[in-house]
Structures are given as structure tokens and as C-alpha cells.
Amino acid sequence: MAVEPLSQKDVEVRLQELPGWAVDGDRITRTYSFDGHFQAAAMVIHIAQIQEELNHHADVMLGYNTVSLAVNTHSAGGKVTELDVQLARRVEAVASGHGAR
Numbered sequence: 569m570a571v572e573p574l575s576q577k578d579v580e581v582r583l584q585e586l587p588g589w590a591v592d593g594d595r596i597t598r599t600y601s602f603d604g605h606f607q608a609a610a611m612v613i614h615i616a617q618i619q620e621e622l623n624h625h626a627d628v629m630l631g632y633n634t635v636s637l638a639v640n641t642h643s644a645g646g647k648v649t650e651l652d653v654q655l656a657r658r659v660e661a662v663a664s665g666h667g668a669r
């Protein structure tokens with residue numbers, strides 16, 4: 569399925585529903601904070617499961633008690649598409665269950 573890059577306005581409108589997500593260059597990004605390292609690591613595993621299900625993958629960085637994501641769509645020339653927004657929505661939907669802030 570060919571996916572088209574979203575306009576800057578399109579991205580801004582979609583991020584209004586995604587608290588904490590932001591545009592950074594040609595990517596959308598989010599950093600979650602946790603009470604400890606294991607909670608953060610468990611979130612990384614869940615993100616990996618979602619990404620494999622969607623076949624869409626962000627750059628994910630695990631810190632002491634943080635998890636950061638940055639994503640765009642490689643097949644759309646490294647621009648933000650609906651696939652990135654879909655991934656953000658899926659991750660956002662499980663974050664609170666992991667105690668993410």
C-alpha cells in the first residue's frame with residue numbers, strides 16, 4: 569500500500585489527539601517516563617509487539633526510567649504518514665497501563 573506524506577497541518581491536527589507527541593524535523597516523537605527501569609523495559613517489549621503487528625517500526629531508546637520513540641515512514645521518503653500516526657495511537661493506548669507518564 570503506497571502511503572502519502574501528510575501535510576504539516578495534517579500532522580498538527582492529528583497530534584492534537586496525541587498528548588505528549590511532537591513534531592521533530594521529519595519525525596513525530598514522544599518520551600514516556602516510568603517509576604523504574606523494569607517498567608520502562610516492559611514498555612519497550614510491548615512497543616516491539618505492536619510494531620511487528622503493524623509492520624511499522626520507530627527508533628526506540630530505553631533510558632534509566634524513560635522510553636523515547638521517533639518515527640516516520642521510510643517508504644514515503646522519511647516523511648510522516650498515517651502509518652506513523654497509527655503507531656503513535658496504538659502505543660498511546662497501552663502507555664497508561666504500563667504506568668507511563
Ligand SMILES: C[C@H](O)[C@H](O)[C@H]1CNC2=NC(N)=NC(=O)C2=N1
Binds near residue numbers: 623626643644
Ligand atoms: C519490508 C518491511 O515491510 C518494510 O521495510 C517496513 C518495515 N517497517 C517500517 N517502518 C517504518 N517506520 N517505515 C517503513 O517504511 C517500514 N517499512
